[in-house]
Amino acid sequence: MHRQGPDKTSTGDAAGREPAGSQPAHPRPERVAGMQRILLVEDNELNRDMLGRRLARRGYEILVAADGHSGLALAVEASPHLIIMDMGLPVMDGWEATRRLKADVRTRHIPVIGLSAHALDGDRCRALECGCDDYDTKPVDMDRLVAKIRSLLEAPRNAAD
Numbered sequence: 001m002h003r004q005g006p007d008k009t010s011t012g013d014a015a016g017r018e019p020a021g022s023q024p025a026h027p028r029p030e031r032v033a034g035m036q037r038i039l040l041v042e043d044n045e046l047n048r049d050m051l052g053r054r055l056a057r058r059g060y061e062i063l064v065a066a067d068g069h070s071g072l073a074l075a076v077e078a079s080p081h082l083i084i085m086d087m088g089l090p091v092m093d094g095w096e097a098t099r100r101l102k103a104d105v106r107t108r109h110i111p112v113i114g115l116s117a118h119a120l121d122g123d124r125c126r127a128l129e130c131g132c133d134d135y136d137t138k139p140v141d142m143d144r145l146v147a148k149i150r151s152l153l154e155a156p157r158n159a160a161d
């Protein structure tokens with residue numbers, strides 16, 4: 001997996017492109033065949049763009065949705081390998097969206113990492129009860145989040161390696 005240095009700018013965009021003139025251009029990783037697709041459902045635009053960009057730099061193809069309803073639709077349509085689900089979302093919140101994902105035979109196999117701003121045990125339990133496979137809190141620690149992503153993506157698939 002292709003990994004670049006730590007984030008040090010707030011410019012660039014969600015696709016992971018570098019700001020103009022900073023570094024030699026990197027290939028846009030999200031178009032590389034065989035990349036793992038992550039659906040990021042987050043209503044806060046700044047959080048969505050920043051997290052999306054950071055995950056793209058870690059080598060993932062990123063799809064985004066800004067509310068629970070759109071997230072569900074995109075999960076069915078695009079079959080992401082993993083979903084990062086903010087819990088506080090408009091239209092349909094992350095708890096309900098995760099419940100529905102896990103009740104739908106088309107999407108129930110997709111690992112979901114619930115995300116909220118609350119480090120409360122109650123939120124973690126509630127997320128896991130809704131069917132989240134793991135849970136993390138904002139602000140995101142990228143190394144910790146990526147470790148959870150890798151663990152969920154690799155566990156079943158590489159069991160026979």
Ligand code: MN
Nearest residue numbers: 043086088089
């Ligand atoms: Mn939110």
